[in-house]
Amino acid sequence: MNHSNEIAIGFSNIVFGLVFLMVAASLLTWIERRLLGFWQDRYGPNRAGPFGVLQVVADGIKLLFKQDWIPPFADRTVFVIAPAIAMITVMLAFAVIPVTPAIGIIGNLNVGLLYFLAMSSLGVYAVVLAGWSSNNKYALLGGMRAAAQMVSYEVFMGLSLVGVVMLAGSYNLTAIVHSQQHLWYVVPQFIGFAVFFLGGLAETHRLPFDLPEGENELGAGFHTEYSGMKFGMFFIGEYIGIILISAFTTVLFLGGWYGPILPPFLWFALKTGVLVAFFVLLRAALPRPRYDQFMAFGWKLMLPLTLINILATGAVMLCWSTS
Amino acid sequence: MLSVLLTLWYTFLHLFHRKVTVSYPDEMPYLAPRYRGRIVLTRDPDGEERCVSCYLCAVACPVDCISLQKAEEAGRWYPEFFRINFSRCIFCGFCEEACPTYAIQLTPDFEMSEYNRQNLVYEKQDLLISGTGKYPDYNFYRVSGLAIPGKDKGEAELEREAIDTRSLLP
Amino acid sequence: MNSTFDISAIVAILATAMTITRASAVHALLYLTVSLLAVALVFFVLGAPFAAALEVIIYAGAIMILFVFVIMMLNIGDVAADLERSWLTPSIWIGPSFLAVLLAVELCVVVAAGGYGHRAGSVVDARAVGVALVGPYMLAVELASFLLLAGLVAAFHLGRSITATD
Numbered sequence: 309m310n311h312s313n314e315i316a317i318g319f320s321n322i323v324f325g326l327v328f329l330m331v332a333a334s335l336l337t338w339i340e341r342r343l344l345g346f347w348q349d350r351y352g353p354n355r356a357g358p359f360g361v362l363q364v365v366a367d368g369i370k371l372l373f374k375q376d377w378i379p380p381f382a383d384r385t386v387f388v389i390a391p392a393i394a395m396i397t398v399m400l401a402f403a404v405i406p407v408t409p410a411i412g413i414i415g416n417l418n419v420g421l422l423y424f425l426a427m428s429s430l431g432v433y434a435v436v437l438a439g440w441s442s443n444n445k446y447a448l449l450g451g452m453r454a455a456a457q458m459v460s461y462e463v464f465m466g467l468s469l470v471g472v473v474m475l476a477g478s479y480n481l482t483a484i485v486h487s488q489q490h491l492w493y494v495v496p497q498f499i500g501f502a503v504f505f506l507g508g509l510a511e512t513h514r515l516p517f518d519l520p521e522g523e524n525e526l527g528a529g530f531h532t533e534y535s536g537m538k539f540g541m542f543f544i545g546e547y548i549g550i551i552l553i554s555a556f557t558t559v560l561f562l563g564g565w566y567g568p569i570l571p572p573f574l575w576f577a578l579k580t581g582v583l584v585a586f587f588v589l590l591r592a593a594l595p596r597p598r599y600d601q602f603m604a605f606g607w608k609l610m611l612p613l614t615l616i617n618i619l620a621t622g623a624v625m626l627c628w629s630t631s
Numbered sequence: 632m633l634s635v636l637l638t639l640w641y642t643f644l645h646l647f648h649r650k651v652t653v654s655y656p657d658e659m660p661y662l663a664p665r666y667r668g669r670i671v672l673t674r675d676p677d678g679e680e681r682c683v684s685c686y687l688c689a690v691a692c693p694v695d696c697i698s699l700q701k702a703e704e705a706g707r708w709y710p711e712f713f714r715i716n717f718s719r720c721i722f723c724g725f726c727e728e729a730c731p732t733y734a735i736q737l738t739p740d741f742e743m744s745e746y747n748r749q750n751l752v753y754e755k756q757d758l759l760i761s762g763t764g765k766y767p768d769y770n771f772y773r774v775s776g777l778a779i780p781g782k783d784k785g786e787a788e789l790e791r792e793a794i795d796t797r798s799l800l801p
Numbered sequence: 802m803n804s805t806f807d808i809s810a811i812v813a814i815l816a817t818a819m820t821i822t823r824a825s826a827v828h829a830l831l832y833l834t835v836s837l838l839a840v841a842l843v844f845f846v847l848g849a850p851f852a853a854a855l856e857v858i859i860y861a862g863a864i865m866i867l868f869v870f871v872i873m874m875l876n877i878g879d880v881a882a883d884l885e886r887s888w889l890t891p892s893i894w895i896g897p898s899f900l901a902v903l904l905a906v907e908l909c910v911v912v913a914a915g916g917y918g919h920r921a922g923s924v925v926d927a928r929a930v931g932v933a934l935v936g937p938y939m940l941a942v943e944l945a946s947f948l949l950l951a952g953l954v955a956a957f958h959l960g961r962s963i964t965a966t967d
Contacts, residue, residue: 347642349651386827418926422854426841429862433834436866440827440873448873455870459863466858479851479927593642594635 321413322403329402333547334364340547340588347592368540376536379442386441391538394434394545398552401427405555406482408565408572420481421473424556425466428511432458434545435513435520435530442533450529453599454520457510460606465507467614468500471621472560485564492563499617501561503610505583508553510606512546515591519599554583662739664765667724669740670715672755673733673764680759681734681771684710688726688735696720706779707772713755718748732771736764806846813839824885826872830865837861848924 338353338361345352356362378387404423406415417423432455439451472493476484484493494501510517521529531542558564558579565572567579597605653660662668675681684701685708696719702711726735745751763769778784785793816836823829837860845853934942 347645349645349648351650351652351654354654383825383827386831389831417850418924419850419854422851422858422927426854426857426862429858429866432862432866433869436869436873437827437831440869452870452873455866455873459866459870462862589639589643593638 336547338364343588371540374536381443383441390438391541397427397431398548415482419479421479439530446527447532450520450526461507461510464610468503470618471497471500488563494561512549516594554580666739667722667737671760672758675770681732683708687729691725691729694719716752718751733766809839809842824882834865851927851930
């Protein structure tokens with residue numbers, strides 16, 4: 309009886325979390341356009357409803373009612389699976405985020421950090437398979453760029469977190485947040501923070517690093533052939549990805565729910581929100597690098613930087629513990 | 632690296648700049664008097680049509696959206712019909728420049744959407760306005776040397792009296 | 802927990818079987834990925850969460866992606882699928898499947914005898930894995946790193962541009 313009760317609570321937690329995420333992500337489509345507007349001296353969508361919030365509803369209705377077309381030359385099964393993978397992997401990754409000690413699904417998972425990396429590495433499949441199954445040369449080019457980009461940046465993303473894991477002594481995200489009670493890891497691990505954030509940018513293929521899409525070069529890249537709600541799933545998946553990376557940066561580097569005066573949940577939401585806004589600012593301000601520049605930036609700057617960071621962290625910790 | 636951060640900062644500061652957007656239906660934008668919008672046919676200060684059916688506007692029009700037919704009545708030329716297809720018009724203003732009598736003019740009005748394309752074909756009664764447009768005092772027949780009923784040659788403004796070439800004596 | 806183990810084990814076996822029988826290379830790879838994920842779940846249930854996470858990150862997330870990448874570059878069309886199909890004749894698959902059935906029977910016998918009861922051992926966490934790797938298995942780790950270095954050098958040698966050498 310007690311056990312089934314627990315399962316029911318867990319299940320309702322999951323459902324609530326997913327609904328909250330979907331709403332947040334769809335709101336984010338509107339928030340992003342408003343913010344982009346402000347940063348470009350425009351208003352952004354402000355006509356539908358108060359401040360234009362109902363634009364989200366309008367877009368949702370439009371996406372749902374568009375013709376859901378599968379090209380005859382596409383590989384049907386894979387074509388349908390790909391957008392589902394895009395959504396599922398990012399949503400699954402949220403399971404391990406400890407929003408506050410009380411809110412969260414499995415924030416106490418002992419390999420929480422690795423779980424997140426696993427899910428983000430599975431996210432590559434969505435883009436690659438979408439590119440391949442569309443059977444379209446631009447989509448294929450986008451998919452290949454995505455594969456190379458995401459597999460490369462995953463390496464730095466994983467390595468940039470090693471410093472945090474060393475300092476916290478755990479892969480458990482709740483434990484990592486607890487260990488930041490006095491000092492956020494963004495201070496001792498600033499390089500890790502920067503690399504992780506840039507890696508997250510590449511992982512969600514957001515604007516400065518949106519080479520898999522690259523509108524002006526590849527049409528729309530991997531989702532050229534997608535329409536209707538399948539495109540919508542990539543679209544929402546991308547926004548959930550933004551929230552995901554922001555939430556993880558908060559948990560790993562910005563002290564999670566810790567903060568004075570305000571309740572923990574608000575602190576978490578505030579930190580995540582600022583990071584999401586920063587994602588949008590990056591989109592508003594920076595142009596897309598060339599592909600070879602981008603890869604060179606990764607392998608020739610980020611990789612040595614993270615390795616040096618690990619080395620330095622290890623050395624400092626060793627000196628600290630022996631002295 | 633520094634330049635990237637500066638770019639981010641300057642872009643962020645745009646949050647506090649004045650918006651360039653004019654929220655149009657709520658807040659009407661200022662349109663200069665010489666804005667090139669909907670085309671009208673004007674009348675002279677006496678209330679007569681200015682158009683003399685010279686066809687110069689139709690010739691000048693790069694998209695051939697103007698068509699008209701000359702008619703004549705008591706020495707004055709006027710268009711029998713005058714038709715502008717605004718679904719073709721590109722509002723270039725060449726017709727206005729070509730017009731020798733300031734008859735055809737572009738106005739600061741652009742709100743002419745229609746659900747039916749055919750409704751964008753404006754006939755003479757749609758085009759003709761009762762005023763003089765941008766040139767209130769100009770009257771072609773009063774300044775030109777053309778003889779019309781009530782005004783003979785040499786009686787126009789700023790015109791010298793007509794010289795009788797047959798009676799020219801040393 | 803037992804049902805989780807059983808289901809994921811069955812999924813792993815089925816997915817592997819599908820991997821072998823698919824004619825389209827990408828479909829086969831997808832089934833292989835599913836199989837790897839199922840195996841990761843098995844690891845997790847058996848109390849090795851670190852191994853499970855690494856299974857997903859490294860095998861499913863990195864290696865299989867590289868396979869997919871290569872297959873995308875090769876652009877295998879219907880011709881290759883037909884070729885694959887022609888290879889799936891009984892004379893080819895009867896031998897391996899006979900051996901596989903032998904193993905399966907053996908497994909069934911073991912399971913039926915109740916010889917698989919050592920499931921819920923102690924949880925092997927990341928720390929234990931790390932201690933094991935730099936402790937008793939140091940030599941194996943070093944050998945693996947030699948192998949990786951050799952692979953890296955070979956890849957560099959193959960990948961250098963020809964115009965630069967002459």
